[in-house]
Amino acid sequence: MLLRPKNLVCEQAVALVTDYLEGALTPRDRRRLERHLRGCPNCGAYLEQIRMTIEATGTIEPGDLSQEAVDDLVDLYRQWRSEGPDDR
Amino acid sequence: MGTTAATAATPAPTPATDTLPGVESDAELLERLRAGDDKAFVLLVGRYHRQLVGVARTLVANDAVAEEAVQDTWWAVVRGVERFEGRSSFRTWLFRILANRARSALAQEYRSGSVGSGGSEATGAAALRFDDQGNWIVPVEPWEQDAVDRLDAASRSAALVACLAGLPARQRAVVELRDVAGLPGDEVCELLGISPANQRVLLHRGRSALRAALASEMGGA
Numbered sequence: 640m641l642l643r644p645k646n647l648v649c650e651q652a653v654a655l656v657t658d659y660l661e662g663a664l665t666p667r668d669r670r671r672l673e674r675h676l677r678g679c680p681n682c683g684a685y686l687e688q689i690r691m692t693i694e695a696t697g698t699i700e701p702g703d704l705s706q707e708a709v710d711d712l713v714d715l716y717r718q719w720r721s722e723g724p725d726d727r
Numbered sequence: 728m729g730t731t732a733a734t735a736a737t738p739a740p741t742p743a744t745d746t747l748p749g750v751e752s753d754a755e756l757l758e759r760l761r762a763g764d765d766k767a768f769v770l771l772v773g774r775y776h777r778q779l780v781g782v783a784r785t786l787v788a789n790d791a792v793a794e795e796a797v798q799d800t801w802w803a804v805v806r807g808v809e810r811f812e813g814r815s816s817f818r819t820w821l822f823r824i825l826a827n828r829a830r831s832a833l834a835q836e837y838r839s840g841s842v843g844s845g846g847s848e849a850t851g852a853a854a855l856r857f858d859d860q861g862n863w864i865v866p867v868e869p870w871e872q873d874a875v876d877r878l879d880a881a882s883r884s885a886a887l888v889a890c891l892a893g894l895p896a897r898q899r900a901v902v903e904l905r906d907v908a909g910l911p912g913d914e915v916c917e918l919l920g921i922s923p924a925n926q927r928v929l930l931h932r933g934r935s936a937l938r939a940a941l942a943s944e945m946g947g948a
Binding site: 648649653654657658680684695697717719 | 765769798862866867868869883887927931935
């Protein structure tokens with residue numbers, strides 16, 4: 640156990656969360672983080688919150704466009720279509 | 728060996744409106760667009776225009792250039808819809824076109840130093856509370872999935888959108904492209920001309936800030 644890596648503290652664990660989710664940690668760091676997560680409900684909860692945040696961010700509603708903006712784009716659309724197929 | 732969090736993959740972002748019952752999928756709208764149906768075009772524009780403008784504004788410093796890039800993107804969609812084979816999702820295809828349209832303008836702006844050279848990147852990370860040993864000062868309360876779902880979609884979006892708008896430009900660009908638009912990391916690196924490590928730093932700070940925004944929306948910390 641001479642070379643057993645030191646345990647992470649919470650602040651370090653939190654700093655590794657994105658690299659972990661991105662699969663960018665070295666196997667050694669991943670094992671250290673997972674060991675910390677098993678023993679630390681706070682950091683486990685934090686990781687789960689980040690996952691839920693990512694999911695919620697993926698469902699952001701773009702919001703309604705003004706009628707004017709839609710009309711402008713539809714005018715453009717008709718103009719583009721009347722120009723015939725794209726040869727560029 | 729640890730298996731607690733073995734599924735480390737980021738969950739794929741769910742398109743906001745594409746999969747709801749009674750709402751036409753992107754693929755169905757594209758089929759109608761191929762047939763020359765302008766209502767389908769209006770629906771696609773309604774679905775994605777704001778997002779495209781939001782991303783474009785993070786890619787180019789100038790709003791007029793951003794609007795132009797988005798308009799070029801719709802033009803390319805109308806012209807290219809016959810050739811779109813559906814190997815990627817429409818969403819990915821759309822943002823890839825935007826990326827290409829914005830790329831040259833982006834490169835120019837990076838060269839001139841008007842984007843991304845700001846020193847304020849570090850301020851975007853939400854301050855978390857640790858003691859001098861690096862341990863949490865206040866325990867982290869788990870969120871019930873219910874609690875996130877119970878926040879109505881509009882106020883949840885509003886909180887996230889407001890937070891996104893306040894992020895430093897490069898953090899916002901990375902989060903918009905990765906987590907809102909759903910583009911893969913390697914494409915985002917290529918688009919923004921940043922290294923994978925840099926991308927992860929920006930993503931980490933941006934997501935931390937969004938987590939804090941959601942937490943305060945739920946009355947937590």
